Amino acid sequence: MSSDPLSHLVIDADGDIPVIARVYEVESAEELRRQDAFDEQPEVPAAPRPEEAQAQVAEVEAPAVPGCEPLEEGGLPFIGKVLSFEPNQSIVVQRTLDLAEDLYLADHAFVQASGVKPLSACMPVLPLTMSLEAIAEVAACLTPGLGLIGFENVKAVRWIEVSDRDSEVMNISAQLQEIDVERHVWRIGVEVRLAGQEMPTTTATVLFSTVYRTDLDFAFGGFSNAYRGDKTGEDIYRERHMFHGPRFHCLTGEILIADEGAVAQLLTRPQDDLFRSLRQPQLLLDPALLDGVGQLIGIWAGEQDRYVLPIGFAKLEIYGATPPPGTLVPIRIEITRDEALTLYADVEVQDGAGGVWMRIRDWGSFKFRYPSQALDFRRHPTRYLLSRGLELPGLPAGAVSHLVSKADVNGFDAMLLARHVLHFDEMPLFVEKGEVPQRQFQWLLGRVAAKDSIRAWLAARSATDGLLHPAALLVANEESGQPVSVPVDGQAAVPRISLSHCEDRAVAIASEQPVGIDIEIVRPREPGFVDSLCTNGERELLSAVCGEDDEAWSEWLSRLWSAKEAAGKLLGQGLNGSPHRIEAITLNGSGSFIVQIQESDRLIGVNSVRDGDFVIAYTTGQRTGMFG
Incomplete structure (x- = not known):
C-alpha cells in the first residue's frame, strides 16, 4: 500500500495532481447522478426521531402548553422546551445553550486563556455548523417519516456567543414553506433568535424527502500551481493555526493547496463527548466534521494572508448517512469568487468508500486581515x-x-x-x-x-x-x-x-x-x-x-x-x-x-x-x- 495519504484520490488527466474522485467514476454511486424518475433514486432514512421525542412534540398544543424537558440517552440534543406547535405547519423550540451541558463550546472559544480565565470569559461561540444541527432538528419535528437531504440559503448574520455568563437562550422557529409534490421535497424555513431579540442570528431553508436528490452537479476544473502545504492537519492544530479544540480536529494528513482551491482529508470523530447528558446524541448532521469545511477554506485563505469566518452558503446536498467515526473522507474545495471582503467556494466531500457524501454550493466566508504579529x-x-x-x-x-x-x-x-x-x-x-x-x-x-x-x-x-x-x-x-x-x-x-x-x-x-x-x-x-x-x-x-x-x-x-x-x-x-x-x-x-x-x-x-x-x-x- 502506498505511504502517500492522498494516493487513493483519483488523478486528473495530466497525471500529476490528485483530485477527489468524480461520482460518475464510481460504479457504486452512478445512480446518484442520474436524473431518472423519483422512485428510482436512493432512499434516505427518516430523521432519527425517537418515540419519546415524537410523543413530546405531539403532546404540545399551541401555543401555551409547557414544553419538553431535554431528552436523555439517544435524544435529539437541540430539542428543548417547545413553546408552540402546529403539526406539519410550525413549531417554536427554546434551547438554552449551557457551558456545563454543551461541552463542544469549550473547543470553539475565540480566546485562548484556558486555566487563566473561566470559559465564559474566553468568548465561546456556537459554531455555524452546530446552528445548522439545531435548525435541522427543529425542522424535522414538522416532517415525521422524512429524512434530511440538505439546506438552502443559509445565512449567518451574527454569531451566538456565551460570554460573561454560563448560558444563553435561543428560540428556534420553523415554518413549512413548500411541499414540492413533483419532486417530493419538503422545504422548512427556520430562524434562530436570541431570546428577547427581534433580528434572527441565522436563517435557513431545510430540505426533507424520502429519497436523496442530486441537483448540484459540479464540474471542477484542474488545479494550477498546486503544492503540498508545509503543514499537515495535525500541524495546523498543534501550532494553533485554527483556534478549534480537539472535538473539532478533523483535518488530518497532508493538504494540497492550489490557486483554485485545496484537497485534504477529514476524519469523522466520535460524538460521545459533545454533550454532557447525551453520550449517544441522534445528530442529523456531523457538525464537527462539517466545521472542517470552513477550516480548510480558512487554510487556503491563510495562504493569501487572510483570515475568514463562515457566513453561510447557497445550498448543501447530502447523499448518504454520516460515515462512522474513524472514517477518512476526502474533501475538495474550489474557490469560485474571491472578492474584497468575501470568499466563496464549492465543496465536495466523499464518503470514504469512493462515493460522494455531500456537496455545497457557494460556501461563503467573510475575509479580514491580521498583522502577522497579531x-x-x-x-x-x-x-x-x-x-x-x-x-x-x-x-x-x-x-x-x-x-x-x-x-x-x-x-x-x-x-x-x-x-x-x-x-x-x-x-x-x-x-x-x-x-x-x-x-x-x-x-x-x-x-x-x-x-x-x-x-x-x-x-x-x-x-x-x-x-x-x-x-x-x-x-x-x-x-x-x-x-x-x-x-x-x-x-x-x-x-x-x-x-x-x-x-x-x-x-x-x-x-x-x-x-x-x-x-x-x-x-x-x-x-x-x-x-x-x-x-x-x-x-x-x-x-x-x-x-x-x-x-x-x-x-x-x-x-x-x-x-x-x-x-x-x-x-x-x-x-x-x-x-x-x-x-x-x-x-x-x-x-x-x-x-x-x-x-x-x-x-x-x-x-x-x-x-x-x-x-x-x-x-x-x-x-x-x-x-x-
Missing part, C-alpha cells in the same frame, strides 16, 4: 507579544519598554482584544469606559503596552522563552491614578511600571526602580498652549534650540510637554493641572532635559526621542542619561 499572538499568547520593543537610550539595565499602535492590532475589535489581554478583574473597568469608545480603546492600548513590558521584563529575569499570559497579569491604579502591576498567582516580583497613550498608540516601561514615560504627537501649538506650558526660562531654552523654525518649535514643545508629564508620572502625581510646577532648567539638542520640581528643588533627568510623528519622554529619576 496573528501569532492570537495563536500563542504565551509565546508572542502584540507590541514592539523600544530601544530607549539611557535606560538602566533590565528596564523594558514597548510601544503598540492601532495598526498593530488591526483585525481585533475592542472587546475581542480586551478578552485576549485583560485580567478577569479588569474587564468591568473596560466595559465602564465604553461610553467613549475612543478613550476606551486608548486605555486598552495602554494595558497592552504595559503588560507586554511586564511580560518581557519577567521573561528576562527568569531566562525562559515562555511568556506569562497577559490575562494573568493585573494592572491596577493607585488613588493618585498611577498604574501599578499587582502580583498574582504566586509571582515573586513584579516591576514598577509607567504607561501613556496618545492618539492611536501607547507606550509603557517596566523597571525594577520607579519610572515615568509619556508620548505626545508632534503638531503645531496655539500661542495659548505655549503660555500655559512654558515658564519664561523654558521659552529661552527653546528659543536657543529652535530659533525661528516653526517645525522645530512644534517638536520641542511636544518634547518639553512630554518630559514634564514623564517626570510627574515618576513622582506618582502627574502635573496636577499645573505644568509650571515642573520646570526644565537644562536641555540639549539630543533631547535630554533636567527638570526641577519647584516645591522640593529636586532635579530629575528626562530623556526624549522622536518616533515618527510622536515624541516619547522617559525617566528613572536619575540625572544621568544623555547628559553623561
Whole structure:
C-alpha cells in the first residue's frame, strides 16, 4: 500500500495532481447522478426521531402548553422546551445553550486563556455548523417519516456567543414553506433568535424527502500551481493555526493547496463527548466534521494572508448517512469568487468508500486581515507579544519598554482584544469606559503596552522563552491614578511600571526602580498652549534650540510637554493641572532635559526621542542619561 495519504484520490488527466474522485467514476454511486424518475433514486432514512421525542412534540398544543424537558440517552440534543406547535405547519423550540451541558463550546472559544480565565470569559461561540444541527432538528419535528437531504440559503448574520455568563437562550422557529409534490421535497424555513431579540442570528431553508436528490452537479476544473502545504492537519492544530479544540480536529494528513482551491482529508470523530447528558446524541448532521469545511477554506485563505469566518452558503446536498467515526473522507474545495471582503467556494466531500457524501454550493466566508504579529499572538499568547520593543537610550539595565499602535492590532475589535489581554478583574473597568469608545480603546492600548513590558521584563529575569499570559497579569491604579502591576498567582516580583497613550498608540516601561514615560504627537501649538506650558526660562531654552523654525518649535514643545508629564508620572502625581510646577532648567539638542520640581528643588533627568510623528519622554529619576 502506498505511504502517500492522498494516493487513493483519483488523478486528473495530466497525471500529476490528485483530485477527489468524480461520482460518475464510481460504479457504486452512478445512480446518484442520474436524473431518472423519483422512485428510482436512493432512499434516505427518516430523521432519527425517537418515540419519546415524537410523543413530546405531539403532546404540545399551541401555543401555551409547557414544553419538553431535554431528552436523555439517544435524544435529539437541540430539542428543548417547545413553546408552540402546529403539526406539519410550525413549531417554536427554546434551547438554552449551557457551558456545563454543551461541552463542544469549550473547543470553539475565540480566546485562548484556558486555566487563566473561566470559559465564559474566553468568548465561546456556537459554531455555524452546530446552528445548522439545531435548525435541522427543529425542522424535522414538522416532517415525521422524512429524512434530511440538505439546506438552502443559509445565512449567518451574527454569531451566538456565551460570554460573561454560563448560558444563553435561543428560540428556534420553523415554518413549512413548500411541499414540492413533483419532486417530493419538503422545504422548512427556520430562524434562530436570541431570546428577547427581534433580528434572527441565522436563517435557513431545510430540505426533507424520502429519497436523496442530486441537483448540484459540479464540474471542477484542474488545479494550477498546486503544492503540498508545509503543514499537515495535525500541524495546523498543534501550532494553533485554527483556534478549534480537539472535538473539532478533523483535518488530518497532508493538504494540497492550489490557486483554485485545496484537497485534504477529514476524519469523522466520535460524538460521545459533545454533550454532557447525551453520550449517544441522534445528530442529523456531523457538525464537527462539517466545521472542517470552513477550516480548510480558512487554510487556503491563510495562504493569501487572510483570515475568514463562515457566513453561510447557497445550498448543501447530502447523499448518504454520516460515515462512522474513524472514517477518512476526502474533501475538495474550489474557490469560485474571491472578492474584497468575501470568499466563496464549492465543496465536495466523499464518503470514504469512493462515493460522494455531500456537496455545497457557494460556501461563503467573510475575509479580514491580521498583522502577522497579531496573528501569532492570537495563536500563542504565551509565546508572542502584540507590541514592539523600544530601544530607549539611557535606560538602566533590565528596564523594558514597548510601544503598540492601532495598526498593530488591526483585525481585533475592542472587546475581542480586551478578552485576549485583560485580567478577569479588569474587564468591568473596560466595559465602564465604553461610553467613549475612543478613550476606551486608548486605555486598552495602554494595558497592552504595559503588560507586554511586564511580560518581557519577567521573561528576562527568569531566562525562559515562555511568556506569562497577559490575562494573568493585573494592572491596577493607585488613588493618585498611577498604574501599578499587582502580583498574582504566586509571582515573586513584579516591576514598577509607567504607561501613556496618545492618539492611536501607547507606550509603557517596566523597571525594577520607579519610572515615568509619556508620548505626545508632534503638531503645531496655539500661542495659548505655549503660555500655559512654558515658564519664561523654558521659552529661552527653546528659543536657543529652535530659533525661528516653526517645525522645530512644534517638536520641542511636544518634547518639553512630554518630559514634564514623564517626570510627574515618576513622582506618582502627574502635573496636577499645573505644568509650571515642573520646570526644565537644562536641555540639549539630543533631547535630554533636567527638570526641577519647584516645591522640593529636586532635579530629575528626562530623556526624549522622536518616533515618527510622536515624541516619547522617559525617566528613572536619575540625572544621568544623555547628559553623561
